[in-house]
Amino acid sequence: MTRVKICGLTRGGDVNAAVSAGADAIGFVFAAGSKRLLEPARAAQLVGLVPAFVARVGLFLDQDAEEVARVLDQVPLTLLQFHGTEDGAYCRQFGLPYIKAVSVGSGHASEPDTAQLMERNEAEFSDAAALLLDSHEPGGLGGTGQVFDWTRIGRSRLPLILAGGLTVENVSDAVRRVKPWAVDVSSGVEDAPGIKNADAMQRFIKEAKREY
Secondary structure, eight states, X not given: OOEEEEOOOOOHHHHHHHHHHTOSEEEEEOOTTOTTBOOHHHHHHHHTTOOTTSEEEEEEOSXXXXXXXXXXXXXXXXEEEEOSSOXXXXXXXXXXXXXXXXXXXXXXXXXXXXXXXXXXXXXXXTTOSEEEEEOSOTTOOOOSXXXXXXXXXXXXXXXXXXXXXXXXXXXXXXXXXXXXXEEEESGGGEEETXXXXXXXXXXXXXXHTOOO
């Protein structure tokens, strides 16, 4: 069964709704410039609402290691997610499992071949818990609501998390076609950035976990 991460939560009621709907992971954003940015103190309050066996994920983007460490001193995260140009050594220095986001792009001729892109990232991040494939620009945060061409995804030695423009309407098709380890959604279940819709989260998780 496909796992589901709901990312970019900013309100306690939304955390509770996501957990009640069956989310496997809850994501909190610490990257400057994000409309879903949380201060560590507020994030710690929200993390306190997440029960056992639901992953608590922190999203970072090209931040100083000291800044990430300060967040970890205050927020008991269980998984890190890096969306920037971080290399493998950077990602693994914090002693927690990590996800590395990979920008798949639009498929233009000027962009790297997807097979080569995957091979390069599998080598650099060989100890990652998963690679997250998204439509964001390289070094971007995601949450753009843009879908990329799923047919460009090849085989991977690492678990794959599919993100980028997923909604209640298309997630079941995405799961059936790509067969990812997990899916990651933010804007697709929102009324506004950081403001989740409880009904949309429930329906999204139900569609993502539908058996075929």
